Amino acid sequence: MIDNKKIIAVIGGGQCSSETAKLAEDVGRKLAKRGAVLICGGLGGVMEAACRGASAEGGMTIGILSGESRRSANPYVQIPIVTGMGHARNVAVVKSAQAVIAIDGSYGTLSEIGHALQNGIPVIGLGTWSLSRNGQPDKAIIVAKNPAEAVEIALDSSRD
Amino acid sequence: MIDNKKIIAVIGGGQCSSETAKLAEDVGRKLAKRGAVLICGGLGGVMEAACRGASAEGGMTIGILSGESRRSANPYVQIPIVTGMGHARNVAVVKSAQAVIAIDGSYGTLSEIGHALQNGIPVIGLGTWSLSRNGQPDKAIIVAKNPAEAVEIALDSSRD
Amino acid sequence: MIDNKKIIAVIGGGQCSSETAKLAEDVGRKLAKRGAVLICGGLGGVMEAACRGASAEGGMTIGILSGESRRSANPYVQIPIVTGMGHARNVAVVKSAQAVIAIDGSYGTLSEIGHALQNGIPVIGLGTWSLSRNGQPDKAIIVAKNPAEAVEIALDSSRD
Amino acid sequence: MIDNKKIIAVIGGGQCSSETAKLAEDVGRKLAKRGAVLICGGLGGVMEAACRGASAEGGMTIGILSGESRRSANPYVQIPIVTGMGHARNVAVVKSAQAVIAIDGSYGTLSEIGHALQNGIPVIGLGTWSLSRNGQPDKAIIVAKNPAEAVEIALDSSRD
Numbered sequence: 203m204i205d206n207k208k209i210i211a212v213i214g215g216g217q218c219s220s221e222t223a224k225l226a227e228d229v230g231r232k233l234a235k236r237g238a239v240l241i242c243g244g245l246g247g248v249m250e251a252a253c254r255g256a257s258a259e260g261g262m263t264i265g266i267l268s269g270e271s272r273r274s275a276n277p278y279v280q281i282p283i284v285t286g287m288g289h290a291r292n293v294a295v296v297k298s299a300q301a302v303i304a305i306d307g308s309y310g311t312l313s314e315i316g317h318a319l320q321n322g323i324p325v326i327g328l329g330t331w332s333l334s335r336n337g338q339p340d341k342a343i344i345v346a347k348n349p350a351e352a353v354e355i356a357l358d359s360s361r362d
Numbered sequence: 363m364i365d366n367k368k369i370i371a372v373i374g375g376g377q378c379s380s381e382t383a384k385l386a387e388d389v390g391r392k393l394a395k396r397g398a399v400l401i402c403g404g405l406g407g408v409m410e411a412a413c414r415g416a417s418a419e420g421g422m423t424i425g426i427l428s429g430e431s432r433r434s435a436n437p438y439v440q441i442p443i444v445t446g447m448g449h450a451r452n453v454a455v456v457k458s459a460q461a462v463i464a465i466d467g468s469y470g471t472l473s474e475i476g477h478a479l480q481n482g483i484p485v486i487g488l489g490t491w492s493l494s495r496n497g498q499p500d501k502a503i504i505v506a507k508n509p510a511e512a513v514e515i516a517l518d519s520s521r522d
Numbered sequence: 523m524i525d526n527k528k529i530i531a532v533i534g535g536g537q538c539s540s541e542t543a544k545l546a547e548d549v550g551r552k553l554a555k556r557g558a559v560l561i562c563g564g565l566g567g568v569m570e571a572a573c574r575g576a577s578a579e580g581g582m583t584i585g586i587l588s589g590e591s592r593r594s595a596n597p598y599v600q601i602p603i604v605t606g607m608g609h610a611r612n613v614a615v616v617k618s619a620q621a622v623i624a625i626d627g628s629y630g631t632l633s634e635i636g637h638a639l640q641n642g643i644p645v646i647g648l649g650t651w652s653l654s655r656n657g658q659p660d661k662a663i664i665v666a667k668n669p670a671e672a673v674e675i676a677l678d679s680s681r682d
Numbered sequence: 683m684i685d686n687k688k689i690i691a692v693i694g695g696g697q698c699s700s701e702t703a704k705l706a707e708d709v710g711r712k713l714a715k716r717g718a719v720l721i722c723g724g725l726g727g728v729m730e731a732a733c734r735g736a737s738a739e740g741g742m743t744i745g746i747l748s749g750e751s752r753r754s755a756n757p758y759v760q761i762p763i764v765t766g767m768g769h770a771r772n773v774a775v776v777k778s779a780q781a782v783i784a785i786d787g788s789y790g791t792l793s794e795i796g797h798a799l800q801n802g803i804p805v806i807g808l809g810t811w812s813l814s815r816n817g818q819p820d821k822a823i824i825v826a827k828n829p830a831e832a833v834e835i836a837l838d839s840s841r842d
Contacts, residue, residue: 209761239761264761264763266763270608270777270801272778281689281719281744281761282778283744283746283763283774283778284774284777284778285608285610285773285774285777285778286607286608286609286610286773286774286777287450287606287607287608287610287767287770287773287774288453288590288605288606288607288608289453289477289480289481289606290447290450290453290605290606290607290610290767292477293448293449293450293453293765293766293767294763294764294765294766294767294774297750297764297765297766298752298762298763298764298765306496308480308495309476309477309479309480309502310476310480311476312472312473312475312476312479312480312493313472313473313474313475313476313477313480314473314476315472315473315476316469316470316471316472316473316474316475316476317449317452317469317473319469319472320449320468320469320470320472320473321449321750329496330495330496331493331494331495331500332493332494332495332497333472333491333492333493333494334491334492334493334494335468335490335491335492336466336489336490337492340491342469369601399601424601424603426603430617430641430768432618441529441559441584441601442618443584443586443603443614443618444614444617444618445613445614445617445618445768445770446613446614446617446767446768446769446770447607447610447613447614447766447767447768447770448750448765448766448767448768449766450607450765450766450767450770453605453606453607454603454604454605454606454607454614457590457604457605457606458592458602458603458604458605481590607770608773609773609797609800609801610767610770610773612797613768613769613770613773626816628800628815629796629797629799629800629822630796630800631796632792632793632795632796632799632800632813633792633793633794633795633796633797633800634793634796635792635793635796636789636790636791636792636793636794636795636796637769637772637789637793639789639792640769640788640789640790640792640793641769649816650815650816651813651814651815651820652813652814652815652817653792653811653812653813653814654811654812654813654814655788655810655811655812656786656809656810657812660811662789
């Protein structure tokens, strides 16, 4: 691993409100300041905002792309990984991370949350899904109040 | 498509209680009686019980396997598809189906629910996950009271 | 497995000459007559011709599709498996088979030959690639003179 | 892209002779000296030797892992991407690259050559496979005489 840096995934919608984008950008900034590598799906919305934030602080950004071309990456992805595997790439986004920060997001984000938890990878939520199972609340997603807390928890809980 | 039969996915845990297995077996039976093809992840628990039910009624069963060998399939899988792709095979299970019936299940099932909804494929739930998003209940999972209703809704709502 | 039927893959180009299509159709017919299930990539060219031949003899045909819709399957695919995984689906085509018959074909077919041989799955060639490695001919692809011989060898050599 | 650096894949066996390892290490060194990012399957043999060479010159190394754990990466992989997708990860190794250098290698390497050529990505060979198709030599693999030439051709021919 690169200087023992942690790899943290940021997941969320490919389109998002400007308010959500601000949260994502802030998460990206704080991850970079803390020396973490950011991994994501490499496209727009939350992914782009997080990469923009990380880049602004000199952080490294990886985008695991669903499509067939590196050109589909947002301009702040430094390392585009081209899979051509569609939504199956969601699996690689979360499996490559030591913790996952979920920001807002729709059903694709939900699939990534499922894959992360299935693999025992901590998921920290910022205004995202919450879950109940057979009527009982499932507390696996750790709720953060703000970007600073999300980053703090992600780095603390990241599995080795 | 085989005589225009519908393909319906049954998803759920690789291990389950005997009560849940009964539900899954009943779902499998009823799908077969209605002429649907059953697709699943091909392993144990809910998947095996559903395949056993379908087989008992002469229905066709497909298992999309995560591992490297057809021998990992449960004994009621008639058509084993070997992917060696681990959890990425979850994507193919739901994308191949015209509707998905989720029975109980854990985080892997949650990832499949996410992938199905992301693709606009109806998900019918029997004692499974329920979702809220940013504090608002998300009603995308159609709740069924029993196997008969789950099968009925799956066949009615299955997209073409 | 469905009545202990063998699953044999037919691989080759998505477009092909009418001469090659005749070979592929004949292979499909003979596989069906011998009671084998045909698996392929589900698209046009060699895949479609083989499925057409198998269907004409009442055989079962499975198409592992690279795209996002069952509608991309050729009309003779009875069981469309939708992966949305692009060329990664090539892996599932060959891993699901007990032997592979390669007919003509280009680089996609070459990738499938590689994946099959990597997994110890016999590959029978009909006017397809031949290989040398570091200057030495590699005889792993079993050369067949005609469809009848290809099918014979595939069924005889199919691993369990 | 990271400072417009090129990403070049090095493919080859997970085990190799010490002679082959020397070639791979030299390729890795030269890629790093030229400022290219090295991508590979992240495991042993040719992959490890190439990463070791690149690391020795301060180059960046990416490993796209087939397994479920970053710990399966060789010690010179700086950025481990965990897919859990088995051989399907071969597709992402080559699609992420702007050119591919194949060194020795067996059937897995052959599958990667097929995937690369299918995507129009230049393949440069060092003591690796050579191909004939229907009896005619296929010249798609560009033969290099030594590591220096392989790296030169890879950087020159890399598609944008």
